Amino acid sequence: MPNPDPTQDVVRDSPQGVAPDPLGPRDPRDVPRDLPPDATAGEVLAPYLHARSADFLRGLRLHTESGAGTGGAEEAARTLRAAARRISGTLHTYRPLLDPAWADQLRAELAWLSGTLALEHACTSRLVRLADALARLAGGGTAATAAVPAARAGGDPEGSRGLTVGAARAGALLERQLTLARTRAHSAALQALGSARFHAVADAVALLASEVPLGPAGAARADEVLDAPAAVVERRLRDAVGVLPLARAAAPYNAAALGLTAGESQDAPWHQTRGLLRLHRYAAEVLRGDGVPDPVLYEAARALDRHRDAAEAAAAASAAARTPRIAPATAYALGVLHADQRHEVEAARFAFQRAWSRTTAPVR
Amino acid sequence: MPNPDPTQDVVRDSPQGVAPDPLGPRDPRDVPRDLPPDATAGEVLAPYLHARSADFLRGLRLHTESGAGTGGAEEAARTLRAAARRISGTLHTYRPLLDPAWADQLRAELAWLSGTLALEHACTSRLVRLADALARLAGGGTAATAAVPAARAGGDPEGSRGLTVGAARAGALLERQLTLARTRAHSAALQALGSARFHAVADAVALLASEVPLGPAGAARADEVLDAPAAVVERRLRDAVGVLPLARAAAPYNAAALGLTAGESQDAPWHQTRGLLRLHRYAAEVLRGDGVPDPVLYEAARALDRHRDAAEAAAAASAAARTPRIAPATAYALGVLHADQRHEVEAARFAFQRAWSRTTAPVR
Structure with a gap:
């Protein structure tokens, strides 16, 4: 958990005396990199999508090469998800410059894919997060068990030991429930990656490595559109x-x-x-x-x-x-x-x- | 709950270039008020103890005048506790200037008295604190009950309603336990205030209104001791x-x-x-x-x-x-x-x- 120091907060001031832009000043980091002044929008979009397509195909290769349940499979899913999210986001944001029917269709398929792949990851990380939190809460370095209030411990079948037992049981219950959910998500992901639907998505993304279907505005100057x-x-x-x-x-x-x-x-x-x-x-x-x-x-x-x-x-x-x-x-x-x-x-x-x-x- | 603004933190700097005092610079607010240069320590201690003794006697009068369980009784107990704590603290800190045997004896009796009176107050404020927290947790302004996860609600006899019921039951349980403790503390406080032991403490404090038993150092100059x-x-x-x-x-x-x-x-x-x-x-x-x-x-x-x-x-x-x-x-x-x-x-x-x-x- 980050523990920021409140005294070190740096709030950069906005430039003074500038006519108010409804979107505020543009971040200089957002300015397009060096391009010929007459570069088209397509010449900016295409290399980015080419690169993300290559990422996607690398993820796919990793998936094919790795056995199920290994670290390689996890890395493959992460790479696929990251590439799919970026391609999908680009299709969404820059849709006015692209072939809109193609963009909408591919975006829907990428949403299905990354949603399916994300589920297993979410179950795993949720289980890790909760197990870590329980371990921290149940013990930690502060001799917490020694600090249980002695009151009521006399005639109490639960007692302070009950709290520790409760934490262990809660952990086992969560593990049972989340492992079941993860197993289901894993099967669903494997099924998705073997489906004809996935192969169609992969083919469409592979095509992006060489060609991006632009709309008419894609040929306009990048600095204008x-x-x-x-x-x-x-x-x-x-x-x-x-x-x-x-x-x-x-x-x-x-x-x-x-x-x-x-x-x-x-x-x-x-x-x-x-x-x-x-x-x-x-x-x-x-x-x-x-x-x-x-x-x-x-x-x-x-x-x-x-x-x-x-x-x-x-x-x-x-x-x-x-x-x-x-x-x-x-x-x-x-x-x-x-x-x-x-x-x-x-x-x-x-x-x-x-x-x-x-x-x-x-x-x- | 205070919500301090981290940007408004004012940390006063210590004076630079001053020889380090093992206790740090003295706070100017701690300097004795205007006194003749030859005032004795007793001449500083006595008026403070006189005033606290008067506070104590006022609390005692309030107690006698008020029926049990009224706001006046609460105010009386608060006044008695505050005066007892201050007298006791003064006897502890300035013991070297006072008659030590007398100071130790009165301090022990005041500790008994304020401990007994504090218990009832602690039970009351604990109950209020927990009831307020439960009310905040169970409802609040954020339509929290509408936000219960729908998952598992199907075959679940507890359901989301169960959480609200749980909060109500937890509140009832705490109220039962803490009210019982408070009733016991109230009886103990009433018994203490009617006891010969209390009358002896009250007599000793009443004497403080006119005379403070000093030790030999009490006659030394205030600015020296x-x-x-x-x-x-x-x-x-x-x-x-x-x-x-x-x-x-x-x-x-x-x-x-x-x-x-x-x-x-x-x-x-x-x-x-x-x-x-x-x-x-x-x-x-x-x-x-x-x-x-x-x-x-x-x-x-x-x-x-x-x-x-x-x-x-x-x-x-x-x-x-x-x-x-x-x-x-x-x-x-x-x-x-x-x-x-x-x-x-x-x-x-x-x-x-x-x-x-x-x-x-x-x-x-």
């Missing part, structure tokens, strides 16, 4: 950030994220921002022409990933607590775990707010 | 603060305070600091001759009070979870509540660290 689609995404991102309760998130320990139930309605705007920030980052990658992430936006994106992961882990703990016939000590441990992960949700909002305040583009 | 006893307390306070993990507390969301069990061993140094800070504040009151609290030290003290209250509330939730034969949903709600209060413990450490960093006397 590339900025507008990226600006639309940026505007949507800023609108989404604009409705987040950032002032509240900036004050640590505001206890806004914790409720007995998961609080998914308050999480939704953050999840939506996460998706838009991803689109924005990919749109900027196209303009810069490299795969190097902007460090501050990357930090903001990581915070929103953590927000999503913690929210889903909390929901898993809450769902497990509603398993019939569990022991009270198990339910108690799951309640502590749920609150711990909602606390992480709050911490992630704090981290996002800090990262976002460091972006050069000020929030209006 | 008053500083040293206060400095001893300050040194002990700084030593205690010095071993607190303040760097960790300064980083919000460090998750250091949360464990499945109450973590009382890690709380002890904070509780000890709380007692020493109180002694230090009272010693400074004597030197200043007024009852006006130093605002920053008061804020630090409030943070440590909150730390203690939250730690004890968490322990009460944890103890309630070990009640035999409670429903899993009740135990789950108590687990969330326990974690919520340990989160408050962490927040209080953060708040103390911020207040302490603003004291003019820098921590070595």
Whole structure:
């Protein structure tokens, strides 16, 4: 968990005396790299999509070469997912410059693919996150078990040992439930990767390595047509950030994220921002022409990933607590775990707010 | 809960180029008020003790006039406790200037009295704290009940309604347990206030209104003998603060305070600091001759009070979870509540660290 020092916060000021641009000043890092002045939009888009297509095919090769369940298979799925997300994002953002029917169709198929592949990964990381949290909560370095209140221990069949047993049982219950979900997701992913539908997606992505189906605007000059689609995404991102309760998130320990139930309605705007920030980052990658992430936006994106992961882990703990016939000590441990992960949700909002305040583009 | 703005932190710098004093620079607010240059220590101590004795007698009158269980009785107990703590603290700190046998004896009796009176107050405020937290957790303004994950709700007799029921049952259980404890504490306090032992304490305190039994050093010049006893307390306070993990507390969301069990061993140094800070504040009151609290030290003290209250509330939730034969949903709600209060413990450490960093006397 990042422990930022509040005294070291650097908020870069916006330039003074500049006529207000509705989207705020452009980040100089978003400016297209050196191109001939008459380069077309297609000449900017194509190399980026070629490179992501190559990534995708490399992931596919890794998948074919690796046995199921090995580290190689995981690496293959990660590579496939990352490439699919970037291609899909580019098709979405720069759709006005592409063949729209082709872009829509491929994007839908890539969404299906990355959704299917993401599920197994999500189950694995959720299980790891919850097991780590339980281990930290149950013991840690602070001799926590020695500190159990002695009160009521006398005539109490549960006793302080019951809390430790409860943590172990909660861990076993979560492992059972999430392993089952992961096994199902793994089968679904394997089935997807062997399907005719997947082979059609792979063929379409492979074609991208040599040719990108552009629309008429793709032949226009890059400096005239590339900025507008990226600006639309940026505007949507800023609108989404604009409705987040950032002032509240900036004050640590505001206890806004914790409720007995998961609080998914308050999480939704953050999840939506996460998706838009991803689109924005990919749109900027196209303009810069490299795969190097902007460090501050990357930090903001990581915070929103953590927000999503913690929210889903909390929901898993809450769902497990509603398993019939569990022991009270198990339910108690799951309640502590749920609150711990909602606390992480709050911490992630704090981290996002800090990262976002460091972006050069000020929030209006 | 205070929501300090990290950008508005004002850390006063220590004077540069001054020879290091092992206790750091003296706070100018600690300097004795205007006194004739030849005033004795007794002439400083006596008016302070006279005033606290008058406070005590006023509390006693309030108690006699008020019926049991009314607001007046609560106010009476608060006034008695505050006066007893200050007299006791003064007897402790300035013992070298007083008749030591008398001071030790009265201090022991005042400790018995304020301990007895504090118990009822602690039960009441713990119950209020836990009920408020449960109300916040169970509902709040964020439509939390609508956000219960739909997963597993199908074949689940507990369901999301079970979580709300669990919160209500947890509240009822805590109310039952803490009301019982409060009733016992109330009876004990009434019994104490009617006892011969109490009448002896009250007589001793009443005598303080006119005469303070000084030792030989009490006749020495105030500017020669008053500083040293206060400095001893300050040194002990700084030593205690010095071993607190303040760097960790300064980083919000460090998750250091949360464990499945109450973590009382890690709380002890904070509780000890709380007692020493109180002694230090009272010693400074004597030197200043007024009852006006130093605002920053008061804020630090409030943070440590909150730390203690939250730690004890968490322990009460944890103890309630070990009640035999409670429903899993009740135990789950108590687990969330326990974690919520340990989160408050962490927040209080953060708040103390911020207040302490603003004291003019820098921590070595």
